[in-house]
Amino acid sequence: xxxxxxxxxxxxxxxxxxxxxxxxxxxxxxxxxxxxxxxxxxxxxxxxxxxxxxxxxxxxxxxxxxxxxxxxxxxxxxxxxxxxxxxxxxxxxxxxxxxxxxxxxxxxxxxxxxxxxxxxxxxxxxxxxxxxxxxxxxxxxxxxxxxxxxxxxxxxxxxxxxxxxxxxxxxxxxxxxxxxxxxxxxxxxxxxxxxxxxxxxxxxxxxxxxxxxxxxxxxxxxxxxxxxxxxxxxxxxxxxxxxxxxxxxxxxxxxxxxxxxxxxxxxxxxxxxxxxxxxxxxxxxxxxxxxxxxxxxxxxxxxxxxxxxxxxxxxxxxxxxxxxxxxxxxxxxxxxxxxxxxxxxxxxxxxxxxxxxxxxxxxxxxxxxxxxxxxxxxxxxxxxxxxxxxxxxxxxxxxxxxxxxxxxxxxxxxxxxxxxxxxxxxxxxxxxxxx
Amino acid sequence: xxxxxxxxxxxxxxxxxxxxxxxxxxxxxxxxxxxxxxxxxxxxxxxxxxxxxxxxxxxxxxxxxxxxxxxxxxxxxxxxxxxxxxxxxxxxxxxxxxxxxxxxxxxxxxxxxxxxxxxxxxxxxxxxxxxxxxxxxxxxxxxxxxxxxxxxxxxxxxxxxxxxxxxxxxxxxxxxxxxxxxxxxxxxxxxxxxxxxxxxxxxxxxxxxxxxxxxxxxxxxxxxxxxxxxxxxxxxxxxxxxxxxxxxxxxxxxxxxxxxxxxxxxxxxxxxxxxxxxxxxxxxxxxxxxxxxxxxxxxxxxxxxxxxxxxxxxxxxxxxxxxxxxxxxxxxxxxxxxxxxxxxxxxxxxxxxxxxxxxxxxxxxxxxxxxxxxxxxxxxxxxxxxxxxxxxxxxxxxxxxxxxxxxxxxxxxxxxxxxxxxxxxxxxxxxxxxxxxxxxxxxxxxxxxxxxxxxxxxxxxxxxxxxxx
Numbered sequence: 001x002x003x004x005x006x007x008x009x010x011x012x013x014x015x016x017x018x019x020x021x022x023x024x025x026x027x028x029x030x031x032x033x034x035x036x037x038x039x040x041x042x043x044x045x046x047x048x049x050x051x052x053x054x055x056x057x058x059x060x061x062x063x064x065x066x067x068x069x070x071x072x073x074x075x076x077x078x079x080x081x082x083x084x085x086x087x088x089x090x091x092x093x094x095x096x097x098x099x100x101x102x103x104x105x106x107x108x109x110x111x112x113x114x115x116x117x118x119x120x121x122x123x124x125x126x127x128x129x130x131x132x133x134x135x136x137x138x139x140x141x142x143x144x145x146x147x148x149x150x151x152x153x154x155x156x157x158x159x160x161x162x163x164x165x166x167x168x169x170x171x172x173x174x175x176x177x178x179x180x181x182x183x184x185x186x187x188x189x190x191x192x193x194x195x196x197x198x199x200x201x202x203x204x205x206x207x208x209x210x211x212x213x214x215x216x217x218x219x220x221x222x223x224x225x226x227x228x229x230x231x232x233x234x235x236x237x238x239x240x241x242x243x244x245x246x247x248x249x250x251x252x253x254x255x256x257x258x259x260x261x262x263x264x265x266x267x268x269x270x271x272x273x274x275x276x277x278x279x280x281x282x283x284x285x286x287x288x289x290x291x292x293x294x295x296x297x298x299x300x301x302x303x304x305x306x307x308x309x310x311x312x313x314x315x316x317x318x319x320x321x322x323x324x325x326x327x328x329x330x331x332x333x334x335x336x337x338x339x340x341x342x343x344x345x346x347x348x349x350x351x352x353x354x355x356x357x358x359x360x361x362x363x364x365x366x367x368x369x370x371x372x373x374x375x376x377x378x379x380x381x382x383x384x385x386x387x388x389x390x391x392x393x394x395x396x397x398x399x400x401x402x403x404x405x406x407x408x409x410x411x412x413x414x415x416x417x418x419x420x421x422x423x424x425x426x427x428x429x430x431x432x433x434x435x
Numbered sequence: 436x437x438x439x440x441x442x443x444x445x446x447x448x449x450x451x452x453x454x455x456x457x458x459x460x461x462x463x464x465x466x467x468x469x470x471x472x473x474x475x476x477x478x479x480x481x482x483x484x485x486x487x488x489x490x491x492x493x494x495x496x497x498x499x500x501x502x503x504x505x506x507x508x509x510x511x512x513x514x515x516x517x518x519x520x521x522x523x524x525x526x527x528x529x530x531x532x533x534x535x536x537x538x539x540x541x542x543x544x545x546x547x548x549x550x551x552x553x554x555x556x557x558x559x560x561x562x563x564x565x566x567x568x569x570x571x572x573x574x575x576x577x578x579x580x581x582x583x584x585x586x587x588x589x590x591x592x593x594x595x596x597x598x599x600x601x602x603x604x605x606x607x608x609x610x611x612x613x614x615x616x617x618x619x620x621x622x623x624x625x626x627x628x629x630x631x632x633x634x635x636x637x638x639x640x641x642x643x644x645x646x647x648x649x650x651x652x653x654x655x656x657x658x659x660x661x662x663x664x665x666x667x668x669x670x671x672x673x674x675x676x677x678x679x680x681x682x683x684x685x686x687x688x689x690x691x692x693x694x695x696x697x698x699x700x701x702x703x704x705x706x707x708x709x710x711x712x713x714x715x716x717x718x719x720x721x722x723x724x725x726x727x728x729x730x731x732x733x734x735x736x737x738x739x740x741x742x743x744x745x746x747x748x749x750x751x752x753x754x755x756x757x758x759x760x761x762x763x764x765x766x767x768x769x770x771x772x773x774x775x776x777x778x779x780x781x782x783x784x785x786x787x788x789x790x791x792x793x794x795x796x797x798x799x800x801x802x803x804x805x806x807x808x809x810x811x812x813x814x815x816x817x818x819x820x821x822x823x824x825x826x827x828x829x830x831x832x833x834x835x836x837x838x839x840x841x842x843x844x845x846x847x848x849x850x851x852x853x854x855x856x857x858x859x860x861x862x863x864x865x866x867x868x869x870x871x872x873x874x875x876x877x878x879x880x881x882x883x884x885x886x887x888x889x890x891x892x893x894x895x896x897x898x899x900x901x902x903x904x
Contacts, residue, residue, distance in 0.1 A: 093645075093769035123767060243898070271898065290596070290904045291557040291797055292588055292894065298558075299899035302596075326767045333805065336865030343859055344868060344882050347903040394805055394865045395812025414766070414776045418817060422778075424749045424786060431747075 021050040021405035023065040026384060029075035031055060032391070034360035034375035036353050045075060047382035050405040055376035068400065070386050076356065078133025078155075078383035078403065079391075080374040081328035082284040082363030083264060083318025086135045087117040087124050087153055087161055089325035097121075100140040100325065102148070109195070109229075110221035111148030113139045114165035119158065123326040125412035128155040130329035131391065131398035133383035134163065134373050136284070136318065136363065138170045138237065145177040145188055146170075146195065149225055150237070152369065154383070156403040163381075168262070168367065169229045173240045173249060175296050189248060191217065196256065199226035232258040235368055237284070239320060242296035243268040250279045262366050265320045267297035270304045270348075273311035282366035283308060284318040287334035287358075302341055305358065306348030316363030331359045336392035355392060474686050475695060477709070480580060482631035484620055486852075486875030491515040493528040494857060497536025502543035502831030502846035506824035512541055514853035517876035522847050539870065540862050542827055543847050544600025544621075544854035546834040547593070547800050548713070548760050549740050549793035553604055553619075553627070554579055556587035557797060557893075567607030568614060572651050572658060573671050575639065576698035577614035579604045583627040589797040591889040592904060594621050595880045596801040598856035598869040601632060603838055605640045605740075608715040609650040611658065611668055613640035615701055616713055618838055622874050623889055636839040638737070639705050641668075642715040643725055644771050665724060672732040675702035711737040711839055717771035719747035726755045738837040740793060743775045749786035758789035758837045762799075763806035763813075780807075780829060781814020781821060791833040803830055808863040823863055852876075 024047050031043025033055060045055040046062060054060075061067055090097035099116035117137065118124075127135075133155055139148035152164035172180065173188055181188035195218050202209040202223035211220035218226070228234045236259055238249050246269060253261045263269070266285045269276060276283060285305050292298045308315045317331050335358055341349030350358060357375075364374030373381055382405035389396040401408040420434050427434075492514055499510040501522060511526040512519065520528075554566035565582035568574040583604055593599040600621050606613035616638035619630040643664055652659035658667050678699040685692055704710035712729070716722050716739045729736050738758035739745065743766070745752060745759035752759055761783075766775035783790035792807050794800035811826040835845025844852045853876035860867035872880040881887040890901050 091767055091770055091773060126766075268898065288798065288801075290592055290801075292897065292899070293557045293559050293797070295558055295560070298894075298897045299902070301899060301902045301904050303903060323768075327764075333809075333865060337802075337805075340866045340868050341903075343866075344903055346885060392865060394808040394863065395816075397812075397816060413774075417774055418776045418778045418782075421747050421776075421782065422817065424747055424782065 021382070022407070023048045023062075024068060024402065024405060025061040025065050026068045026070050026075050026386065027061060028072060029070040029386070030072060031057070031376070032074065032076035032356055033377065034077040034357055035377060036357040036361070038353050039074070041072075043075070045376050045384055047384065047402070047405045050382050052376050052378055052380045052382055054378055068386070073399070074387040074389065074391055076385055076387065076391055077360045077374060077376050077380070078385050078401065079131050079328070079331060080360050080364050081127075081132050081135035081318070081331060082316040082359070082366070083320050083324060084135045084137055084328045085140060085325040086127060086137055086155070086328055087119065087121055088113050088137060088139075089123070090118070090121045092325055101142055102139070103142040105141065105143065107219055108141055108144035108146040108222055109148060109169060109225040110219065111139055111141050112166055113137050113148065114151045114162045117151065117153055117161045119156070119161035122413050124155050124161070125157070126326070126414060127328045128157070128401060128403075128408055129398065129410040129412055129415075131332070131385040131387065131401060132328045133385070133401065133403045134364075134381070135328055136167075136367060143180065145172050145181050145191055146222065147172060152367070152373070154403050156406060157409050164369070166225075166228075166234065167369070168235045168237050169226065171236055171238045173238050174242055174245045175294060176239070185245065185248075189252075192252070195222075195226060196230055199223045199230050203227045203230065230256070230258060232260045235260040235262045237262045237264050239264045241265050241267040241294070243271045243299070245296065246272050247275060250275060250281060253279055253281060260368065264318060266308075267304060268299045269313070270301065270307035271299050273308045273313055276308065277312035282314040282316075284316050284320075284363050284366050286320050286322060287317045287331070288337055289322075302337065303348040305338060306341060306350050309350060309354060310348060314362060314366055315358065316366050317358045318363060332392055332396075333394060335359045336394070339392065352392065471686055474682050474692065475700070477704070480578070480628055482633045483626065483628045484622070484624070484631055484633055486517045487622070487877035487879070489514075489517060489853070489873065489876035489878060491528060491531035492534065492873070492876070493526060493531040494534045494536045494541050495526075497539050497541045497857070499847060500540060500542045500824045500827040501848065502827055503848070504824050504828055506822070512847055512855070514855065514873070514876050517853055519847055519849050519851050519853050521849055534857065534871070536857060539860065540858040541847070542598070542856050542858065542862065543831045543845060544856055544872065544874065545598045545803050545830045546838070546845060547599055547602040547794050547803060548738065548791060548834040548837055549795045550593075550602040550604055550800055551607065551795070552589040552593065552602065552797060552800070553583035553585060553587045554606070555797075556584045557589055567609045569609040569650055572610050572647055572667050573612045573698065574606075574610050574614050575612040575671075575701040577606060578617065579606050579615060579640075580617035580627045580631065583617065583619070583630070585624050585627055585630055586892040588891045588894050589800070590621055590623060591891060592797070593800045594872055595869065595888060595904070597803055598858070598872050599800055599803070600854040600856070600872065600874050601835075601838075601840070601844055602800070603638060603713070605638065605713060608640070608642035608646045611642060611647045611664060612671060612702070613642060615710070616640055618840065620874055622879060623891065632840060634840075634843070637701075637704065637710045638713040638838070639701055639710050640713055640715065643721045644715070644717055645769055646715070661721065665728065668728060669731070672702070672728070672734075675699055675706060676732055679703045679706045705734045706732070711837070713738055713740055715740050717741050717743045719744035723748060723751055726751065726757060738791075741772075741795065743772050743779070745788070745790070746776060746779045746782040747774075749783050749788045752783070753786060753788040756789070758791060758833065759783055760791050760793040760834070760837065762795075763792065763810040777810065777813035778817050780810040781817065781819050784814070784821060784825065785819045789833055789836070791829045791837065793834070804858075804862040804867075805865060808865075811863065826863070
C-alpha cells in the first residue's frame with residue numbers, strides 16, 4: 001500500500017486487497033523496537049495510517065483503533081532483508097522466470113528491477129509467512145560491473161510491491177567485476193572511473209551526450225542512471241569481498257566524496273574494520289561465510305560482522321549470492337548464529353539486541369532509509385510481526401504479519417501442499433481433488 | 436641382489452618396529468579366481484585410517500540423545516579405547532577424565548550422507564573442481580575417493596561447527612551413473628585412504644531428473660528427456676546383469692576370465708549387494724519409477740537423496756524399505772524442487788518411513804542440527820509431536836543405516852565407535868554450538884582449546900589462519 005502513481009494501479013490494488021491500512025494497536029507485547037535496545041515487557045505499538053506512531057512501554061492506546069492483545073508474545077518490526085533478489089525470480093534454474101540477470105542486454109546501469117518485480121511470485125508469499133516484510137532487491141546483470149538499479153519492496157499480498165524504485169545502483173567489484181570488466185581489477189576500476197567521468201559529462205550537458213549504442217561503455221540511458229549516483233542522491237552498493245579491494249573502494253570514496261558508497265558482502269571486512277569505520281561507510285554483510293570459498297575471501301569467518309560492529313562499522317545482514325532469490329527468511333537464523341558465537345572463546349558475535357537490529361534497522365540505515373523502515377520508532381512504516389517465540393530461534397513462527405498497517409495472509413503453496421499430503425495415501429478420489 | 440633384498444627386509448622390519456607398516460594398494464596382492472568374490476580385488480584402495488589416541492572419558496550429568504531414539508536426562512556416558520563403554524544414569528569410572536555436562540547435551544556425532552567436501556573443495560576454483568565427470572551419462576567407473584583433496588578447509592568447519600564425524604562423499608549428479616562414493620571419518624589425513632571409514636561399503640551415486648537430461652540433452656545426445664534417462668539406465672543395467680552373470684560363472688567354474696570392465700565392476704557390486712545405491716531424485720513420480728526399475732534388474736535403492744517430494748509417497752518408500760535423505764527448507768531453485776515443504780521429514784516419520792537430513796553443501800553441513808530443529812518444529816506445528824530424541828535419528832542412526840555402518844557408529848551404544856559431540860546447550864537451539872567433538876574416542880575439537888582446532892594445509896600462512904571461523 002504505497003503511494004499510488006496511477007489510477008489504474010489504484011484500481012488494481014483495490015481489487016486485489018479490499019482491506020485498507022487499519023489503525024491498530026498491539027498491546028501486552030514483549031516488544032522489540034529493532035534499534036538495538038532490549039525488548040520491553042508489556043509493550044504497546046500503535047500504527048495509524050500505515051505508520052508507527054508510538055511504541056514502547058507506557059504507550060496509551062488511542063480510542064477507536066483495533067486492539068490486538070499479544071498475550072506477552074514477542075512483537076517486533078518485520079524483517080528487513082538487507083540484500084535479496086526477491087520478487088524477480090520464481091525458479092532460479094528456469095530462465096523464463098528469472099529476471100535477475102540481463103546478461104545479453106546492451107544496457108547496464110540503466111537496468112531497473114522495479115518493473116520486473118512480481119508481487120505474486122511464491123518466494124514473496126513464503127518469506128512473508130516467516131515475517132520478512134521489506135527487502136532490498138538487487139539486479140544481477142552479468143555483462144557489466146554495473147548491475148543496474150535496485151529497489152526496496154514490501155512483501156504485502158497486493159499488486160504494489162515496489163516501495164522505492166531505483167533506490168540504489170549495484171556494482172560488482174572484486175573477482176566477479178574484474179571478470180566482467182576485462183579480466184582484472186585494473187580493468188574494473190578503470191571501467192568504473194571512466195563510467196563515472198562519462199556520467200559527469202552527461203549530467204553537465206545531457207543534450208550533447210552522444211549515444212554510441214552497443215559500442216559505448218555507457219549508453220545514454222546508462223549515463224542518465226548514474227547521475228543520481230555521482231551526485232550522491234542514491235547510494236552506490238558495491239559488492240566487494242577482499243580486504244585490499246575494500247580499501248580501493250574507500251580510496252575512491254575519498255576521491256569522490258559525493259558518492260554514497262555502501263559495501264556489500266565484505267567477507268574480509270574485519271581485517272580492515274577500522275578503515276571502514278573511519279570512512280563512515282556502511283556495510284551489508286554476509287553473516288555465516290566462513291570458508292575460503294574463493295581467493296578473495298581467504299580470511300572468511302563468522303566473526304566478521306561482530307568484529308566490524310565492535311570497530312564501529314554500521315553493519316547489517318544481507319544474503320549476497322546466497323539463496324538470495326528465495327531464502328531471505330534465513331537471516332533470522334543467521335542472526336541467531338551470531339548470538340551463539342558469543343559463547344565461543346576467540347569469536348566475536350553480536351548480543352541479541354544488536355543481532356536483531358542487524359536484520360531490521362541496520363540494513364535500512366545502511367541504505368539511508370532508516371527513517372522509513374526497519375524499526376518501530378515513530379514515523380516508520382507500519383511493518384510489525386507477532387511471533388510465537390524468540391524470532392531468532394529456530395522454528396519460531398510468525399503468527400501475525402502486518403505490512404504498512406495491513407494484516408497479511410500467511411497461507412501459501414507450501415501450506416497447501418502440506419495439507420494435501422499430510423496423509424499421503426490416496427483416498428476415494430485422486431489427490432488432485434483434495435483442496 | 437641379495438644385499439638389496441636384505442636391506443629391504445631390514446627397512447620393513449624397522450618400519451614395523453616404529454609403528455604399523457603403512458598400508459598401500461600394493462600391500463595386498465590382487466585376488467585370484469576362481470571362488471566366490473575372488474575374480475578380482477574388490478578393495479584396491481583400502482582404508483589406512485587409524486584412530487587417534489584418546490583418554491578414558493566420562494561425561495556426567497548430561498542430557499543424552501543416543502541417536503536411536505533414546506534419551507536420558509542427567510545421564511552419563513563412558514568411553515575408552517575408542518569405544519563407547521557404557522551409557523546410563525550412574526556410571527563410575529576409575530581413572531577416567533570426568534567432564535561435567537550440566538546444562539549440556541551429549542549426542543553421537545552427526546553423519547552427513549551427502550557431501551562433496553574434498554571433491555568440490557574450497558577455494559572453489561575450476562582447478563579444484565573434481566566432483567563431476569561430465570563426459571558421459573554413465574561413469575560408474577569413477578570413484579569419488581580419487582578426487583578427494585584431503586586438505587579441504589571444509590572438513591574442519593564441518594567438525595568444529597557442525598559436530599560432523601562421518602560423511603559420505605558423492606560424485607556429482609550430472610550423470611545417470613555418477614560413480615562410486617566413499618565414506619570418510621572426518622579426521623584430516625595426508626591421503627584420502629587415511630580418512631576412509633574402515634569397512635564401510637561403497638555407494639553408487641545415481642541421478643534421475645533434470646540434471647542428466649540437461650547436461651547431455653544440451654550436448655545433443657541421450658538422455659535428452661526423462662524417458663531418455665530411464666532408457667539409458669535400463670540399457671546399462673541390462674549390460675550389468677550380463678557382466679555379473681559371466682563373472683559369477685567364472686568364479687564358480689573357472690575357465691577363461693571375462694574381460695574386466697571397471698564401470699561394470701561397480702554395477703556388479705550393486706547387483707551382488709556389496710555396493711549401496713544412493714540415488715539423487717527429487718520428484719515422487721520419478722522415485723516410484725526408479726524403485727520399479729530396481730526391481731526389474733534385481734537391485735535396491737538404499738536411499739533417495741534430495742527427496743524433496745518424498746512426503747508425497749511416504750507409503751511407497753516405506754513399502755520398499757527405501758530411505759529418503761532431505762533438506763529442511765531448500766526449495767524453488769529448480770523445477771523439481773518447486774514442491775518442497777518444511778514438513779517433509781515429519782510426514783516421513785509419521786508414516787514410518789526411513790528419513791534423514793543431508794546437506795549437499797559446505798556451509799549447510801556446519802548446521803545440520805539446526806536444519807533438524809527447523810524440520811522438527813514444522814512437524815510439531817502441523818500437529819505431529821516429534822521428540823528431540825526421535826529427531827536426532829535423522830542425524831545419526833538413520834544415515835548410518837543408509838551407509839551400511841550402523842553396526843560401528845550412529846548411536847551411543849556400548850561397543851560402538853566413540854564418535855561423540857558435547858553441545859554447549861540444547862542442540863535444537865540456534866544459540867548452541869559444539870563444545871567438544873571426539874572421533875573414535877580422540878578429542879579432535881575443544882572450543883576452549885585453540886590448539887584443538889584443525890588448520891588445513893591450504894590455510895596455513897594465509898589470512899585468517901587458525902581463526903575460530
